[in-house]
Amino acid sequence: MSKLRTAIIGSGQIAQVTHIPNYQSMEHAEIAGICDTNIDTARIAAEKFGIKNYYDSHRTMLEELKPDAVIICVPNKFHCSITLEALELGCHVFCEKPPAITAKEAEKMAAKAKEKGKILSYGFHFRASEHIAFLRSRIAAGKMGTIYHTEVKWHRRRGIPGWGCFTNKEIQGGGPLIDIGAHMLDCALYLLDYPEISYACASSSDRIGKTSGVGLMGAWNPSRFTVEDGIFGYIRFADGTSLDLQTSFAINRREKDVRSVKLFGSKEGAELFPLEIYGEEGGQLVNLAFPFMEMRDWHMDLDVNFVNACLGTEEPLVTAEQGAYIQKLICGLYESAETGKPVIF
């Protein structure tokens, strides 16, 4: 099997903590170069990980190194333009989540990948878990019956990121929904198999973010806090299924961090993460737990899937079209929270 030559665009936290070590550990991938608009960050990362070439311009890097694939790890505002450029230059693209800032951008990205015949995948790594694979096969086998409602949550009690651009709406497109809630929403939509959306409505708050206080993920600057700190939404699908979504960077509740997806079916219910299944058997109510399925970091699984997809040995787990769907929904929820009206799809 051949080796995939990759290049990293953006050498901050997610690149250094996950993608660079992951790609360097893979037999069928190599990192030919790394770039960052801050050349010192690129140089330090290149020295730390022994990457030969570093740049302050992705364009120069792509023209010089001509990699097979790029891994885009820059703030959300730049996802679309860099993805389009890399696809145009003939690269497969793994872009960190969320796909983009607007629904139009994500659609354009999917269309460009199709036109160029290249893989475009996104960093929704939770869906690479064995918990999800197991549940998907159980749903497909009809064991859960008809799923009629879903609950999606990612709350942090005081987890406003004190670094990067995560509280800057212009650069990130939003707060917890586009940053963390998107992961749980992605899992639910993947399990529901992307039903047609009828409408979405939401309300949001920035009351905690706009005030200084205790930070469990560093200190944030309330005067520069331009995103929501919590958002609460409801989505109705054309087949009658509904989805309740709640996500926050900061909220006054007991738990420090809660992430879950709950599915309610006519025969069984299920909860992720970790996986549990609730049903009836032999005249008894039963709960199934899976103590040998670990809760771990699934970034590596998704990175391996992307490399294999580029090399043609696996289907991509996250597709460009699925990315466009979730972006449309995220933008609809934000629009509803802003206007106070439901958004009809």
Ligand SMILES: NC(=O)c1ccc[n+]([C@@H]2O[C@H](COP(=O)([O-])OP(=O)(O)OC[C@H]3O[C@@H](n4cnc5c(N)ncnc54)[C@H](O)[C@@H]3O)[C@@H](O)[C@H]2O)c1
């Ligand atoms: N999948 C996940 O769980 C996960 C986790 C964290 C971050 N992310 C995503 O990864 C992306 C980056 O997040 P991060 O935490 O690494 O942020 P970060 O701020 O630590 O790093 C971003 C880096 O990109 C550089 N940069 C900015 N514009 C650039 C450009 N045009 N070209 C090249 N470099 C540029 C910055 O100088 C910075 O070094 C975001 O989209 C975020 O949503 C995903």
